[in-house]
Amino acid sequence: DAKTTQPPSMDCAEGRAANLPCNHSTISGNEYVYWYRQIHSQGPQYIIHGLKNNETNEMASLIITEDRKSSTLILPHATLRDTAVYYCIVLGNQFYFGTGTSLTVIP
Amino acid sequence: GAGVSQSPSNKVTEKGKDVELRCDPISGHTALYWYRQSLGQGLEFLIYFQGNSAPDKSGLPSDRFSAERTGGSVSTLTIQRTQQEDSAVYLCASSWGPGWSGELFFGEGSRLTVL
Numbered sequence: 001d002a003k004t005t006q007p008p009s010m011d012c013a014e015g016r017a018a019n020l021p022c023n024h025s026t027i028s029g030n031e032y033v034y035w036y037r038q039i040h041s042q043g044p045q046y047i048i049h050g051l052k053n054n055e056t057n058e059m060a061s062l063i064i065t066e067d068r069k070s071s072t073l074i075l076p077h078a079t080l081r082d083t084a085v086y087y088c089i090v091l092g093n094q095f096y097f098g099t100g101t102s103l104t105v106i107p
Numbered sequence: 108g109a110g111v112s113q114s115p116s117n118k119v120t121e122k123g124k125d126v127e128l129r130c131d132p133i134s135g136h137t138a139l140y141w142y143r144q145s146l147g148q149g150l151e152f153l154i155y156f157q158g159n160s161a162p163d164k165s166g167l168p169s170d171r172f173s174a175e176r177t178g179g180s181v182s183t184l185t186i187q188r189t190q191q192e193d194s195a196v197y198l199c200a201s202s203w204g205p206g207w208s209g210e211l212f213f214g215e216g217s218r219l220t221v222l
């Protein structure tokens with residue numbers, strides 16, 4: 001299963017876009033990139049996933065580079081409720097979560 | 108039920124005792140995962156069940172940990188002779204299984220405290 005690398009922490013001003021990077025240089029051609037987030041004391045929550053093309057839903061956008069070795073999760077207008085740990089996962093046989101990026105949205 | 112259900116939500120036990128944690132996945136989901144999350148840490152994979160296939164136990168930290176899934180539905184994670192380092196939130200998740208490229212659904216977790 002491909003490993004992912006994320007910065008341990010980031011800050012973002014409220015109302016601004018939050019751009020969370022993820023490196024997955026060993027990703028295979030049929031492995032999806034998933035993003036989850038975990039708000040304190042809750043179970044992880046699904047955000048978005050993609051294979052090759054950029055994806056957008058009501059929560060976020062996912063930008064995957066052409067070589068698929070990295071991706072960026074974009075929260076277009078961050079709110080205080082978006083403060084959470086964000087996990088980037090490459091789905092091989094199982095969902096392996098790393099330590100994620102702790103995003104703090106600042107008022 | 109509508110979601111993944113875990114019980115108990117909180118369990119306090121004494122060192123050396125055995126504990127059982129239960130997970131009731133979403134009906135029809137063939138894939139079931141157990142994770143452990145220690146305070147301030149990320150999710151640690153423990154075990155993965157997929158249908159009738161042999162489970163992937165590669166994440167179990169020691170032979171004190173075991174899990175079973177009866178009838179392809181409910182799963183029980185058993186920790187024997189608990190140690191203080193076993194204190195964590197144990198999370199269960201389920202999904203539709205291989206070929207499914209969508210969401211993994213999580214329960215709210217079972218918080219285990221070993222005194």
